[in-house]
Amino acid sequence: MPTEISGELPADGREATRYLIDEALGYVYPGALRAAASLGVADLLAGGPLTVAELAGRAGVHEAGLRRVLRVLATRGVFEELADGRFALTPVGQALRSDAPVSARPAVLMLTDTTLWRPAGEVELSLRRGGSVFEDLFGMSFFDYVAGNPQTAATFHTGMAAFSDQENELVAAAYDFPASGVVADVGGGHGGFLLEVLRRRPGLDGVLMDEEHVVAGHRLGAEDVKGRWRAVPGDFFREVPAGADVYVIKRVLHDWDDESCVTILRNCRRAMVPGGRVLVIDAVVPPGNEPHQAKAVDMILMTAVPGRERTEAEFAGLLAAAGLRMSRVVPTGTVVSIVEAVEP
Template identity: 70%
Template sequence: MWSEAEKTGAEPGDRRSMALLIDEALGYVYPAALRAVAAVGVADELAGGPRTVAELAGQTGVHEESLHRILRLVATRGVVEELDDGRFLLTELGQALRSDVPLSARPAVLMLTDHTLWLPSGEMERCLREGGSVFAGIFGMPFFDYFAMDEQTATSFHNGMAAVSDAENLPVAACYDFPEAGVVVDVGGGHGGFLLEVLRRRTGLEGVLFDEAHVVAGHRLDIDEIKGRWRTAPGDFFSEVPRGDVYLIKRILHDWDDEQCAAILRNCRRAMAPGGRILVVDAVVPRGNTPHQAKTLDLLLMSALVGKERTEADFARLFAASGLRLSRVVPTGTVVSIVEATPTDPAA
């Protein structure tokens, strides 16, 4: 008798590979389901304990059968659990999807699955064939121009980035030996979450939160712990930045191409006090086949923006073009590292 492999000419390993790749190709469906439950607030409704699908559908105002089918998939990833009686329970992992917990992933999930990132990533083949971002081809204008005219999308982006940063800010600030005194300028600092953690650790430091006016208006620095040691400064980092001793540039450079990044860095270099330094807080793409979130985010940046995640060598070249040198890379235990730059000619 012929074996199944002999009948088809396929080896068992071939079948496993085919099955695995089919599963991988279906992978995009899960984040769509995760977005759906995040958008309608299912986790918040489950905070008090297990609920039936009918109860959840009534509380969230959605279609009952569709909700059940979506939750059934989300349960396979451990965010919720379907109990024997058909009710759904929010797991320990799923607690982070609630909107009322200190470190909520919900804004980040909604940002990363927003149509402004989702649609360009679906057109990645065009990036491959044509080069460059496909965002303008879909939305009619570049990424940040679109945000400037769409308040809802801009709010989702800034809230999402703040949520991503919230989980990083304390460990990143804790792993760097900031000076005891001086002025720290947070360039493109958003709502100031990272600057807040830096000022908490060094009571002799003063801080400047520098970003667009509508962004710094939503700052979170007005707390007694750092009272009198900070100010906001609205502006455009492509034009100029405030004078300071230490410049924080967290999750900013990866949005822009090398020429634009060099413009930001040169502005910091010109405004920097003697003995100053620049701390670029971004992912550093590892060499080889090591999995790293930066390699995934890099493709989102490729399809939607003009920037990219960079290797250590990329940062060294970027700094050299900006009158700076890479002095060291400090791991933080998070996705991002601190890439420290100092002037090549401190007297210039």
């Protein structure tokens, strides 16, 4: 782990220099993590420890190089090098298995995909240019690139689903959804969050809205929600399904600039029934200097897409511009909060 800074630094600043050098090496770890995830190393170790030669043979890679990758990841607690030279999974590493109950593997592959990795390395260009550098690198916007590349689209949408899977249950439990009526999940991806809401509220019906190729991969076929949902392909910049009591917009607005966000919110405002609610579920960037995942994700957003993570005041401004009033912010025990909006 990087050197910890505590107390007064030496006059010559050597401790601070060592710390910053370790921080600059940080990009090595996600590179190694991506390799391990892509090769399925955690799956290979599911049955117990293996030698590097055994792992390399099964993965079809160079043995000496794999040892170096595993050694780096062992310093971060993903794998453990045993006294006899074999490597084993740690409790953290178990989450990298593709068959883990809540697998991190798709999210790791998404976050380290070249479509996010390359722009993240161009922060200086982003600062000089102002905004995303994705078009400089790929010749088109991020979402146009995803739409035209099925493999990238699959990586992105399965990654976002995995990103959300570890929080959906807690987020759904944190909010008092109505006992009956209709909840519409706008830009809801494969429907993992909507599924959790419907399971918790047997009297609710659901609408899943996203692009046609996205809703085609929905996960709402579970027997316990049969007959209580419908999938509606569409473009939330044009319109959203009308007549819902609650409109959920989860991990969507942070992808878009303010003007685009206001368009989405206005469409929800027009479509909801009188007395309806809009729930924006996104990270709310906290003030101060404490670490928060949203502050790191915001750097990815800055370089790859038009959007950003927002503060509570910024969300209030967006909602007001869309003809809504922020009524409260509900913590969920996860990275995201629920920003509730109602009619003024």
